[in-house]
Amino acid sequence: MEFSYETFSEAWTNSLRLILSSGEWVQSERGQKTIELRNVSLIALKPFSEPRIPDKYQFDNDYIEVYCNSFFENNSVNSISHRLIKYGVKYVNQLESVIGKLKTNQNTRRAVISLWEPSEDISSQHPPCPIVIQFIIRFDKLEMSVILRSSDAWMAAIPDYIALTRIQKNVAKELGVNIGKYTQYSISYHIYEFDVMLARDSFL
Numbered sequence: 001m002e003f004s005y006e007t008f009s010e011a012w013t014n015s016l017r018l019i020l021s022s023g024e025w026v027q028s029e030r031g032q033k034t035i036e037l038r039n040v041s042l043i044a045l046k047p048f049s050e051p052r053i054p055d056k057y058q059f060d061n062d063y064i065e066v067y068c069n070s071f072f073e074n075n076s077v078n079s080i081s082h083r084l085i086k087y088g089v090k091y092v093n094q095l096e097s098v099i100g101k102l103k104t105n106q107n108t109r110r111a112v113i114s115l116w117e118p119s120e121d122i123s124s125q126h127p128p129c130p131i132v133i134q135f136i137i138r139f140d141k142l143e144m145s146v147i148l149r150s151s152d153a154w155m156a157a158i159p160d161y162i163a164l165t166r167i168q169k170n171v172a173k174e175l176g177v178n179i180g181k182y183t184q185y186s187i188s189y190h191i192y193e194f195d196v197m198l199a200r201d202s203f204l
Contacts (some may be wrong), residue, residue: 001037001039001040001041002040002041002043003015003020003040003041003042003043004041004043004045005043006026006044006045006046006049006051006096007044007046007049007050007051007158008042008044008047008052008161008182008184008194009051009052009053009054011042011043011044012042012057012153012157013054013056013203015037015040015042015157015189016056016153016154016199016203018037018053019035019036019105019153019189019190019191020035020138020191020196020199020200020203022037023035023036023037023191024036024156025188026036026190028190028192032192032193033192033193034190034191035191035193035196036188036189036191036194037153037189037190037191038187038188038189039070039186039187040151040185040186040189041183041184041185042157042161042183042184042185042186043181043182043183043184044161044181044182045181047161047165047168047179047180047181047182048165048169048179052161052162053158053162053191054158054178056202056203057158057159058154058198058202059156059159060157063159064159064162067156067163068161068162068163070161071163071164072163078101080115080128080130083113083114083115083128084113084115084167085119087100087194092136094113094114095113095167095171098111098112098135099171099174099175099197100112102135102137102142102171102175103157103175105178106137107137108136109136110184110191111134111135111136112132112133112134113133113134114131114132114133115128115130115131115132115133116128116131116132116149121189127149129148129149129150129151129156129160130146130148130160131147132146133145133146133147133150133164133167135152135168135176137175137180138180139180140177140178141177141178141179141180141181142168142171142172142175142178142179142180142184143178143180143181143182143183144164144167144168144171144180144183145182145183145185146164146167146182146183146184146185147185147187148160148162148184148185148187149187149188150186150187150188150190151186151188151189151190151197152190152191153186153189153190154190154191154193154195154198154199155191156186156196157184157186157189160184161182161184164184165182168182
């Protein structure tokens, strides 16, 4: 299902209303109960339009900043930094590679970054939630799509978007193009049982 709005805040807000009213109760791999929607696309047509953080989001700017920084710190369980620039046994700099590919041919559909490392993640207790990033240029705008295997809709969807669009902004600047739409596609989009009451108090 798709939630497409000018701002990510609007997409997130409407997705939360649906998950709380129509989500299915399922158990996570760790035995925690969650209420879930599957195959959810949150699309921000103008990803840097305000408000970037919804009024109903319950976590402060300090939490968001710590979370975002953890994406790019090598010693963090949330880090994707080494996967961007030192992926696999050959240490491929995927970010540099996709920028080069887009500079060479703006029509390419191969500007893809893989964040899933089977040798680490199959047995890991903390595999990354975002697993694929793809960039595509259309009408002189850099669009970015991210696939997440799992997304905590209540706590993590907003800081994921804030952190990942920083990459989009930096790549667009490097290419000298404008920023296009941002898509955050979650295969499992859920709220943990212990957060449901607070979320319902905020939305319903």
